[in-house]
Amino acid sequence: MPKCTDRRMELGRVGRRVVEAAFDGGDIATDGGVVLLRQVDERLGLSRAAARAVGDSRRAASVEHGMRELLAQRIYGLCCGWQDVTDHNTLRHDLVWQTAVGRDRSLGSAPTLSRLENAAGARQAWALHGVLLNQFVASRKAAPAELVLDVDATHVPLHGQQERAHFNAHYDNYCYLPLYVFCGQDMLACVLRPSWRDPASIVSAVLKLLARRLRQAWPGVRLVVRGDSGFSRAKVLRRLEAWGIDYVLGVQKNPVLEWNCALAAQAVAERHAASGTKERLIGEFSYAARSWNRERRVIARLEHGAQGADARFVVTSLSGDAGELYERLYCARGEAENRIKEAQLDLFGRRASCHRYAANQMRLLLAALAYTLMINLRRLALVGTELQQACTVTIRTRLLKIGAAVLRNTRRVKLMLASQHPLRQVFEVAAARLAPVP
Template sequence: MGETLTTWSPSCNGSVNVQLSGDATTSDAGALLLREALDRSGVSEAMEDHLVDPRDPRRVRHSLASQLRAIVLQRAMGWYDLNDTGTLQQDPVWQLACSDARGLTPLGQARPSQATLSRLLSCLGSDDNIDIVHEGLLRLAIWRYRSLSSAHRPRQVTLDIDGLPIEVFGHQGGSAYNGHAKARIYSPLIASLAESGDMVGGLLREGNAGPAEDADTWIPHLVQRLSEGMNRDVSQIRVRLDAGFTDGETLRAMDSRDIAYLGRLKSNSVLQAKAEPYLVRPPGRSPATPREWCHDLEYQAESWESPRRVVLVVQEKPEDLLFHAFFLVTNLNKLDYPPEKVLALYRKRGKAEAHMGELKSALNVHLSSTDRGGSTVQQVMARNQANLLLSLCAYQVLHGLRCLVETQTRQGWSLIRLREQVLKVAATITVHARQIRLRLGAAADRWWPSTLKALPRLSALS
């Protein structure tokens, strides 16, 4: 620390001289684009209005809104660890992107420190605040939906529920070793909208939680809030489940609230016996293209109080003499959803898996709250629940900007490509006549003009 560099020449080319200039520069000019998107959603201000702040008002230096922006925007830009906060402390763009102040004031203010942001997680994890953070995530998804033109808003949406094992290191409270993942993990539930790729909910659970644990209370609450937020814009919210979630309690909870669902059933001897009459090869030579058949059945598992509709899917495989069969359970009515349509809807579940994969790769979701001092397991879990929801918020802000760029450029974008080609742009900052000017590097020439032109489409959520 404290060393100075006069000049340095790389061995590949002695004509190159590298110097430290001390100029006000940044490589994260795109943080201002993300701030614009976040401001248009109104989420950080709405959350601050409802969050309970236990701090002494006379000693507050950084508002909860500015701290929320710092964590969400840093993660969206790829600065996943709170320790990275110190690295960005003197970056002028980060001072501008996170501050509540206007004019030249942000350039003279210190950003929230790593310790301050760590205390924020404890504050957000309290019983009074954690629901507010979840509401903020829901609001981001509804804001994204409302930003679509009426012609592009789906009238029926599918809520995908899946588990997302998150590896942890050390012995964090609530984590447990998982033999399938071969690691010490937490086992949160994640909810996403299949049609739009939005993340709408996250529930942190202990590492040894069963696949469907807490799903019977969490899913109906999430559907209700989503339905209230989308008001009359959506005619139906369907829930799509994997085999681990089609237990009696979860299905019973959704049936009691008239929530439409479909999910895969684990095979058993009773189901196989019901399928046996349909596993007969029809006469004649098999065509070159493997065939597939769907049949409606009725089945009652031991944990179910009454029979339910089950769709049997029979598949012909060229390398196998025997048929392959699997089962889907649903309460969708047969008139609007014949067996073939139920299967087609279930197969779109691959979109949810793609969204989850992108969440892990682009946001590098990890939970690092440890058992510090006298922290209980519940306190550690609460901090990590807040941590998880803020990572999902970062995904939402990135995703909102990504969809805007896709519409403008008419090509597909991954979140990583968006970050690397649109957001990670160098800029030089100068101050003149009380005006702050950012001169962007040449890398911005390709995508920034069209992105800035499209930003007004992100209308504020009323």
């Protein structure tokens, strides 16, 4: 362990008592809850599967830290809020962190973790996506009848000399535009993409690979793709229909679509003028854009309120009531945006600060693995508690960030957690549920 400074800091008085502080407490950890992540990881086999997928091309005689240990260290760090590899120059000596990773000596340093990220290439990215898919398949106890896949793209701002950096006028910044695919809360894919590429340019290829794996696991499953107007390209629609994948995708407004529902829009406006409240109407019609090979079903949602008229359009291959499809199916895609925010902001999926493009894809996937670990912590340990629907930041600050004194000898490692922690009962419930089966 590094020597702690004995320099005292004066922090005022409480009555007659002088308040002092110094970093001389010894083996006291701030991340006492990281051991829960270890238990979830052991239950899932996540870091072990990731290590097998990444492989290890290092010279065996010179290896001190195994690939599983390095990946676990980096993933747990993201879950606990340590976004940069430089944080591990100190964390590597923390006894709780060594225990969580499964070592009894120092963990990997920042240069070691940096080499791990920069050594990754396209093969590793492909293999880690397989880990995400296998985790999703293993999480389902029974074969589902239907899976709804949410596709969405977001931006990762760049502030350096990263490979394939390009200025995007919409975001007014140099950025990447990664493509995400979710099924419920589970992340199935996160593909890094230069900002000059159309979001729809790779989505059909990604969906084809996902459909192949999902149908291999569940041959009779029905797949429905849901997304905004950026993905309703003619090529995408034709390919989804050829592969037997249903879709409900937004369509960008244009004069022809508005002309098709002009009378209905006028009726909604008149109803608003008469009632003084917002009026809404959902209908449908057949429509074929110039680039489409045939007419398709389009659902129109028309509204008129105090701020004027608003129209939204959706193209779908599904049958059924137009109102149900729009309100219950299409509008529910907003949940995927919350999941993207959790992966990008809470788990630092926007930290694309490596120079190499492949290394930044690796960082995106490490955040995805950390996201998978956190949602399974909720599922396996927090159901029925006050944190069962909490986001990553809330779980981190209220359950993982617990002060703990550590005693380690040849027989055991004892964590003396803060006695007055407000969520002590929740921690005890989670630990009991994650306890290894004899």
